[in-house]
Amino acid sequence: MKRSGAVGGILVIVGIVVWWSLAPSWLDFLTAVAVAKGLVVLGVVLLIRAGLVSFGQGLFFAVGAYAVGFAGKWWSMHDALALAGLGLAAGIVVSLAIGLLVARYREIFFAMLTLAFSMMLYGGLVKGYGATGGSEGMPITPPTLLGRPFSSDTELFFFTLACASFMIVMALLYARSPLGYAAQAIRSNEIRVGYLGASVTKIVLATFILAGAASGLGGALDAMLVGHIDPDLTYWTTSGEFVFVALLSGTGSVVAPLVGTVIFEIVRSYALRWFPDFWQIALGGVLLAVVLFLPGGLWSLHERVLEYARRFARGNGSALEQAPARTRRQEL
Amino acid sequence: MTAPLLEVEGLDLRFGEIAAAQNLCVTVATGEIVGIVGPNGAGKTTFINLITGYLRPERGAIRLAGRDLVGRRPDAVTRLGVARSFQIPQLFFNLTVLENILVGLAATEGRSLDPWRPLLTDQRMEKGRRALAHLGLGDLAHRPASELPEGGRKLLDVALALVLEPRLLLLDEPTSGVSVEEKFEVMEQVTKALRVSAVTTMFVEHDMEVVRRFADRVLVLADGRFIADGEPAVVLADPEIRRAVSGRS
Numbered sequence: 001m002k003r004s005g006a007v008g009g010i011l012v013i014v015g016i017v018v019w020w021s022l023a024p025s026w027l028d029f030l031t032a033v034a035v036a037k038g039l040v041v042l043g044v045v046l047l048i049r050a051g052l053v054s055f056g057q058g059l060f061f062a063v064g065a066y067a068v069g070f071a072g073k074w075w076s077m078h079d080a081l082a083l084a085g086l087g088l089a090a091g092i093v094v095s096l097a098i099g100l101l102v103a104r105y106r107e108i109f110f111a112m113l114t115l116a117f118s119m120m121l122y123g124g125l126v127k128g129y130g131a132t133g134g135s136e137g138m139p140i141t142p143p144t145l146l147g148r149p150f151s152s153d154t155e156l157f158f159f160t161l162a163c164a165s166f167m168i169v170m171a172l173l174y175a176r177s178p179l180g181y182a183a184q185a186i187r188s189n190e191i192r193v194g195y196l197g198a199s200v201t202k203i204v205l206a207t208f209i210l211a212g213a214a215s216g217l218g219g220a221l222d223a224m225l226v227g228h229i230d231p232d233l234t235y236w237t238t239s240g241e242f243v244f245v246a247l248l249s250g251t252g253s254v255v256a257p258l259v260g261t262v263i264f265e266i267v268r269s270y271a272l273r274w275f276p277d278f279w280q281i282a283l284g285g286v287l288l289a290v291v292l293f294l295p296g297g298l299w300s301l302h303e304r305v306l307e308y309a310r311r312f313a314r315g316n317g318s319a320l321e322q323a324p325a326r327t328r329r330q331e332l
Numbered sequence: 333m334t335a336p337l338l339e340v341e342g343l344d345l346r347f348g349e350i351a352a353a354q355n356l357c358v359t360v361a362t363g364e365i366v367g368i369v370g371p372n373g374a375g376k377t378t379f380i381n382l383i384t385g386y387l388r389p390e391r392g393a394i395r396l397a398g399r400d401l402v403g404r405r406p407d408a409v410t411r412l413g414v415a416r417s418f419q420i421p422q423l424f425f426n427l428t429v430l431e432n433i434l435v436g437l438a439a440t441e442g443r444s445l446d447p448w449r450p451l452l453t454d455q456r457m458e459k460g461r462r463a464l465a466h467l468g469l470g471d472l473a474h475r476p477a478s479e480l481p482e483g484g485r486k487l488l489d490v491a492l493a494l495v496l497e498p499r500l501l502l503l504d505e506p507t508s509g510v511s512v513e514e515k516f517e518v519m520e521q522v523t524k525a526l527r528v529s530a531v532t533t534m535f536v537e538h539d540m541e542v543v544r545r546f547a548d549r550v551l552v553l554a555d556g557r558f559i560a561d562g563e564p565a566v567v568l569a570d571p572e573i574r575r576a577v578s579g580r581s
Contacts (some may be wrong), residue, residue, distance in 0.1 A: 176452070178438035179445040185424040187434050192422040195384070196439040197496060206447060219415035 012255055016161065025154065030269060031262055032157040032225050035164045037242070038261035039218030042171060043211030044246040045257045049175075050207045051187030055111040056118030057242045060212045062125065062234035063087075063094045064219025069138050069229050070131075078179075080143035084163050084220050091216015092209055092296070099208040103201045106190075118234045125231035137230025140223050160221050164258060167214050171254035174210055183207045239329065248290050250297020260298050334336055335398065337362045337532050338500055343382055343392035345556075352378040353389065353537045354556040360500070365526065366534045367547030367564065369577050375556040376536040377419065381465065384416050385409040396500060415498035419505045419536075421489035423477045429488060430473040433460040436495045461494070466525040467491045483510050483518055490522055494529055501526070503535035507542060529541050540577060552577060 040061045047054045064087030071077040102113045125132045132138065142149060143156075150156045174180045182203050185193050193200050223229045232238060246269070249260020268285055270303055271279035294300050336359040343356040343403045352375045358364055370376050381387040383394055385406045387468045394401040401409055424432050434456050462531055464470050472480065480488060486506060493501055506522050523546050526533055537543050544564045545548050552560040552567060554576050560567045567573055 121579060173448045173450075176450045177445070177447050178435070178441075178449075178451045179447040181427070181431060181435050181451045182445050184426055184436070185432075188424040188426045189422050191406075191416075192492070193435075193439075194405070194407040195410055195422070196436050196492070197407050198439040198445060199407055202444065206445075210447075299341070 015259075020154075020157075027266075028157045028312075029153045029225070030265055032153065032160045033222060033257055033260060034262040034265035035160050036218045036221035036225060037245075037265070038258035039164055040215040041245045041249060041257035041261050042167065042243050042254060043213075043215040043250045044242045045249065045254065046171065046174070046183075046207055046214070047210045048246060048251045049180075049187065050183035050204060051190075052106065052207075053111045053243060054202065054211065054234070054239070055243060056114030056234075056239050057211070057215050058234040058236070058239035059098075059114070059118035059121050060091045060095060060215030061219040061222065061238065061242075062118075062121060062229075062231070063090050064216035064221075065223035065229040065233050066125070066132065067216070068220045068223040069140060071199070072141050073138065078141055078144050079147075080145045080156075080159055080224060083143060083224060084217060087220020087223075088213050088217040090214040091219070094216070095209045095212020096205075099205045099212070103205040103208060115236060115239065119236060121309075122231050122234045124234075125234065132231070135231055137228055137232075140227050140229060141226045142227065147281075149158070151152055156225060160225065163221055167217055168255060168258065171210070171214065171320045175254050179203060179206055196275055223234055244287065248287055248297060250294075250299030250312060252299045252303065256297060256299035263298060283329070335346040336360060337397055338383075338534075339382070339393070339395040341393045343379075343389045343394070345377050345378065345382065345387060345389050351375075351556040353382060353392075356382075356392070356558060358551060358558060358561070359398065360532060360534065362499075362532050363530065364532055365523075365546065365548045367543035367550045368534060368536045368553055369538070369540060369543055369550060369568075370553035371577060374553045376553055377504055378556075379553065380416055380504050380534075380536065383409075383502060384414055399577050410496065410498075413499035414502065415493035415500075416491045416502040417486075417489045417504060417506060419508055421482075421485035423485060423488055423492070425476070425478040427477060428463065428474050429469060429477050429480065430573070432477050432488060432492055433463055433495050436492045437463075440496050463490075463491055463495045466494070466528055468521050483514050486510060486518060488519060490525070494525060494531070497529070498531060499532045501533045503533065505538065508538065515542065516545075540574070544568055 020028070040057050043060065044054055044057050067086050067090035068083045072084060072253050077083060098117050098223060102110060103331040105113055126135050144150070145159065150159070182193060182198055186200055186203060190200055193203070197304040219233065245264045246257060248264055268279070275282050290297060296303070339362040340356055340358045343353045345353040356379065368376050378387065382389050383401065385401060385404045385408065389402060391406070392402070396412055396414060399412060401412065424435065427435070430556065434451050437456050437460060439450055461470060464473055466489060469484060469487055469491065472484060477488060486487055486509065490503060490506060503522070507518050510518050517544055547564050550562065550564040550567050551558050552573055558578065560570070560573050
């Protein structure tokens with residue numbers, strides 16, 4: 001797990017650099033937005049690893065985005081770093097409050113409660129016209145960094161990437177910590193976790209807060225990139241899409257959501273271009289293919305490639321027998 | 333005589349018409365190894381569930397070294413020093429054998445689990461490997477727990493309770509689901525580990541032969557009541573008791 005994570009991290013960095021030098025510049029913006037959304041997907045994945053499906057993660061996406069909106073509107077705060085920190089903090093505060101209410105629930109009840117809270121926020125944002133601009137939303141003034149405006153999408157892209165890397169490192173540390181393992185243990189057997197003397201509610205709450213922090217940061221970055229926010233950020237279809245992309249990406253690693261979201265956004269862009277009338281069918285087809293052929297999500301592809309490489313390097317048959325067990329373990 | 337480790341007084345619990353516990357009273361001294369036998373449905377697992385806080389008695393008191401356990405949830409009871417194993421092994425099948433143990437070890441280290449530093453430290457791994465070796469699972473440390481055969485699962489389940497270094501260990505049928513040939517082997521392995529940690533133990537068992545060999549004292553449970561308490565050789569020689577334990581004959 002340790003080595004495959006490090007190899008995965010290096011592959012991702014190499015991939016981004018190659019991507020950035022080869023891809024047309026209009027893709028910088030698309031990739032940056034995908035990375036911002038990928039942080040929300042990361043939140044969904046962290047919860048799935050603990051056995052919980054959040055159908056309202058858009059709530060924290062909107063909380064981060066509107067924190068940026070209000071900070072600009074009321075306090076004329078435009079520094080990108082401060083705004084990113086604010087989105088993160090807003091995500092933490094709101095997820096703590098909601099987490100205290102939902103951390104005892106599981107399965108469909110957890111999913112429905114998170115959905116309900118996100119739709120309550122949606123209602124509030126639409127109705128609170130005076131402050132929020134209602135369903136029209138509000139514009140975001142282009143951010144600055146240390147008093148200097150961003151000169152291009154590429155600069156903002158790298159800022160987004162830096163913030164996302166910070167969150168990924170946090171998530172990696174968490175995933176390897178006793179808390180992260182205990183969260184995985186809860187997915188497998190919650191009763192036994194209690195019988196080890198650990199408080200299951202506390203573990204779920206801590207995971208929920210980390211997921212909220214990542215999503216809030218994602219929302220703040222998305223607001224700065226797109227320059228406009230509206231209540232659709234917390235609409236149920238937005239949250240549903242985060243779950244969709246989480247399944248597409250795979251939950252085997254905390255790096256998977258970012259890679260998966262970038263691939264998803266590119267597939268969506270091309271699907272829109274090639275099949276403007278039925279692009280959803282194309283997307284659905286992709287998910288179907290992933291579920292059928294890569295049950296561990298796109299991330300398991302990299303596990304398989306590593307496995308093949310190892311088998312090739314060893315050049316004997318014994319690895320052949322070990323391979324299925326290893327992939328199964330990673331996918332569980 | 334020192335004060336008893338466990339004191340149970342007048343526990344009552346009914347499930348509808350069925351009396352699962354009727355005025356259960358028992359005291360266990362530190363260091364004892366107590367077997368609990370009884371026919372199916374006598375309330376053996378209920379007794380364990382009552383002590384560990386999974387079920388709440390309608391009446392009665394449970395004290396561990398003088399501290400009241402009634403009304404506390406299983407995680408709180410566990411923190412006070414009661415660990416248990418399960419009749420059907422309750423493991424983390426998405427983790428390796430060693431990782432199962434390490435999660436248990438980490439849970440004993442403080443009130444909250446560390447969110448940033450790694451679980452897999454050399455110190456914990458060393459301790460975890462030793463815990464597995466005591467139960468003969470040393471070679472399987474890095475295998476996924478899901479790949480263990482039933483006997484191995486039972487032993488890992490016990491290891492996961494022992495690693496908490498409890499003051500009182502409750503084992504729910506440590507040899508059930510294991511083939512007759514393996515039964516004594518598994519129990520031998522378990523008692524060896526118990527001796528190393530010198531932990532006070534109560535174990536539920538169907539097989540009277542296992543109890544005779546491994547317990548210092550036996551409690552006989554029937555219809556939610558303790559009907560006998562004493563030395564295994566004496567108690568289990570009584571034909572009345574034998575009939576009660578093996579069911580009607």
